[in-house]
Amino acid sequence: MGINFRKETFRDDFTFRNSPEQVKRFPFPYHEDAYMYSVNIEPHVAGPKNSVFEHLIDVDEHYVSEMQDRAMVLAEDPLRCQSLPHMTLAGWDLLELLMTEMAKGYPEHFTLTQDGDRWRWINRPLGIDDTFTFGDVSTLPYGPMEYITRQSQGDFAILDQRDGNLWMDAGMITTQADWSLDFDIGMNFFEWHAPVPLAHEMGVFTRALKFLTNIQQGQPARRLNWTMTINPRLDTSPENFHKWGSDRLSVTAENVGQKVHLRVELQTFFRLPRSNALVFPIRCYLLKMDELVSVAKWGRRFHRVLRDLPDELAEYKGLTRYRQTVVEWLSKYDDGAPTSPGFGPE
């Protein structure tokens, strides 16, 4: 038996929700009752069963619907997917990584057969069965990066490594927390992080870059990042700000539970073998406030985190408009009891 893929939407009528099993595997990002930046990077090794870390590339019940949403975004705005000319080799590296890991982790849904350069890829949930020549762009309907990332949950930034820096030279970005590939393409690590408050002064980016440029083949790393989203919308891009920006004014004490979402990004980092580039999959998980407070510890903790968050961070993450309403709603679920350290339930 495989995954029971949900039919749902991330726009218009917003039918997205998580099954109870999916709530349990949500990557809750706070290990204590407060949040501040840290270079919270750890080795990306396969983790416990029924967690999002079970496989190096996670596929879940939202897979098919997320891929349909991506196709709609790309149809409206092809510039969400870009690859500078020198990044094609890295695209093949990424195709190999994703096909290999998905076929290994979910053999009932994906099959990869390799006969030298002749590869056959079967993707049952999306009804794809393609045979192509690895390395020959003319044998695929899209470039290698676009082909495989139309079939993989999460955004993908491919970073070229040169001159001791990382360069945003390719990517598929349709489920982003308000940043634009079309704006950032060609920028280096410090340039695309320039808008982040406080962290530069703390030396976070210098240390993070040093770590990332030394990531080795076979030893991926990961970290969690978070923000909040009103309505379960994947495409909160600057390009479409006019469609979602005003949602932030629609939060009331009555609709917090269904409308307000904690948005967690599982960011992973893999060295790509042929191109020596780094791929940065950014996987987005959404959790409704009603779903969040179904775990008592999460309800208590998130209340305290959001209440005590420094104003600069709340502003940068775009929470200012509705933060107070959500904090008041969450306070009903915080009895003041102490919480245990770590991510797990009490």
Add this chain to the structure above:
Amino acid sequence: MSAGTNKINVTVTEVVAVNELVKRFHFERTDGGNLPTFSGGAHVVIEMRDNGTTRLNPYSLMSSPLNTRDYTISVRRDDVGRGGSLFMHNRVKRGMEMVISYPVNLFSLDLRAKKHLMIAGGIGITPFLAQTAQLASTGGNFELHYTCRSEALGSYSEVLRERYGNRVSLYLDERNERIPLERLLATQPLGTHIYVCGPAGMIKWVRDTAATHGWPDDSVHYEHFAAPQPGTPFDVKLAVSGLEIRVGEQQSLLEAIEAAGVDPPYLCRGGVCGQCETNVISYDGTFKHNDHWLSDEEHCSGKKIMPCVSRFEGRSLVLER
């Protein structure tokens, strides 16, 4: 947050004497199957168990990245070095099982380049064997200028000429031939990148000449592995682990730390990658910095040391390890 190092068990499948100074070693996975894919310019770290001493030396992969059935490296014998190359030459035989690291690339091609101008000196030819194979497979534009002492010591010059014809130029000291660097640099098309691997003096010559001719820094790439130099023994206190160790004459500080059972992260073991950077807590004496990682300012500050290649002379040294 250590990047650590992944290890692979391999078997030596062939040892070939290339000439009187250089031997080539072929490795395959001991458990069969393919080795990890790599990119031209990558190196592996070879573990050598030498009578109780563990040596970990980096060598460039010279085999084609398109064929990962085996990895090959070439080792130049250094009779006055610390013994790693002598171990490889005298002790490593066909059939022997060894441990190597995953490939790491600190000298990768800039794939934006319209043309790749490669300059090799002596055994510095090895990363270019892999890079030219990678480029040739995709119709890449490159030119290789290779200088060595004599025809007899020009490792792989014939095979390179056979593969790439007049894209390869050979210059022999014994014939007083010299790379016409100024003319080369003055006649390249826009978008050319330079790659240089060879003795320290040669790297400096190419970098300085390129700078004088107005080449941007980020178009000049070099592989600058400093092998750790032997030196006077010295004592070190490791504050975090509470150990006192002695660094032997033929040992690097990193090797002495590892021999004491402490495992700092490392990648290149040649003073370029920055992984093993270590904070100095206190010292009374003089640092012998040999790395290319720390800035001049950091070298003078007395606050940091790269234990893979740098040493110390004086009364006391306390490190945060």
